[in-house]
Amino acid sequence: MGRFSKMHGLGNDFVVIDARESTLDMTEARAMAIADRHAGIGCDQLILIGNSDRADVSMRIFNSDGSEVEACGNATRCVPLFVGRDVLIETKAGLLDAKAVDGGASVDMGQPRLEWDAIPLAYAMDTLTMPVSWEDLPAPVAVNVGNPHVIFFLDDLDGVNFDRLGPLIEHDPLFPARVNVNFAQIAGNNHIRLVVWERGAGLTRACGTGACATAVAAVRRKLASGPTTVSLPGGDLVIDWTPGGHIMMTGPATHVFDGEADWARF
Incomplete structure (x- = not known):
């Protein structure tokens, strides 16, 4: 069994899994099955929180169609709430600094690319x-x-x-x-x-x-x-x-509930 949290940022909802102590092999099919709102847990994105050599934690993001993507601002705001402190997060888009504020978080999203x-x-x-x-x-x-x-x-x-x-x-x-x-x-x-x-x-x-x-x-x-x-x-x-x-984004993040699931069934 593995533990997860259901969270959302402005209604953009996530299944957040802590993979720091026990790794979870996430495939496109498994991410789709977990994200399915009828046969799975249901979410817009699946978030894997892992260990990092460059930051406090790492974050991987999977869309509901199973594809892995580089960035998700709403999910990033949920990470300090999930971890319980301000965090530097390693993502495919680079390092993001997320700090808790009243009711949510403020995130340094780095510099935009315009080329x-x-x-x-x-x-x-x-x-x-x-x-x-x-x-x-x-x-x-x-x-x-x-x-x-x-x-x-x-x-x-x-x-x-x-x-x-x-x-x-x-x-x-x-x-x-x-x-x-x-x-x-x-x-x-x-x-x-x-x-x-x-x-x-x-x-x-x-x-x-x-x-x-x-x-x-x-x-x-x-x-x-x-x-x-x-x-x-x-x-x-x-x-x-x-x-x-740098882009600074500030907004809400909400913890909805915690749960357990047998990931081998997905």
């Missing part, structure tokens, strides 16, 4: 105003915050067919590693409404890296400056970034 080959894109182009689009969407911005994002700034989010456009863009050959698709609307001074189609997970109530990427894109487009509130369906995150600096 076309760092997103990555299939060929060279301007990432601030990409000379491509889909249907009647405006020219987007591309940002990598440990994982790839494309951001569309729209006049009105209502009426957008996210379920149709999300997978169309996620799987476009322009994005060789697929992409997270962000639909944003400027709602006020340093305030952004955001809906995210998450790579490998679909529509989720919140996406922390999507909020970071969108705030970076808004600053680059001169649509925002300084700390920016990003309102997702699950709630608000505060993102602070100035060009050349």
Whole structure:
């Protein structure tokens, strides 16, 4: 039997497994089975907390489709709550510093990557105003915050067919590693409404890296400056970034319950 915690950040929910004392062989099929909301435990992402030679702990992230991804901002905020202290976390996206705050955590998400080959894109182009689009969407911005994002700034989010456009863009050959698709609307001074189609997970109530990427894109487009509130369906995150600096993300993290499972059955 193995222990796990069910946690969430703004409704983006996780099964968090402590693999520091006993390793767990995580395969794509096993991650999918655990994430299944009918036959498994159910989650948007599965999080494995392990040992690290470079940090306090390591974190591996698996989407509900079984694919392993580099970064997850909402999950990162849950780690200090899960471990019980401020932590430096080793991820595929680099080292992330997460500190507990009242009701959640503040995370240094590092510096964004803005070069076309760092997103990555299939060929060279301007990432601030990409000379491509889909249907009647405006020219987007591309940002990598440990994982790839494309951001569309729209006049009105209502009426957008996210379920149709999300997978169309996620799987476009322009994005060789697929992409997270962000639909944003400027709602006020340093305030952004955001809906995210998450790579490998679909529509989720919140996406922390999507909020970071969108705030970076808004600053680059001169649509925002300084700390920016990003309102997702699950709630608000505060993102602070100035060009050349690190992205700071602050928001809630919630422990729901603990449980035990026989991982050999998945």
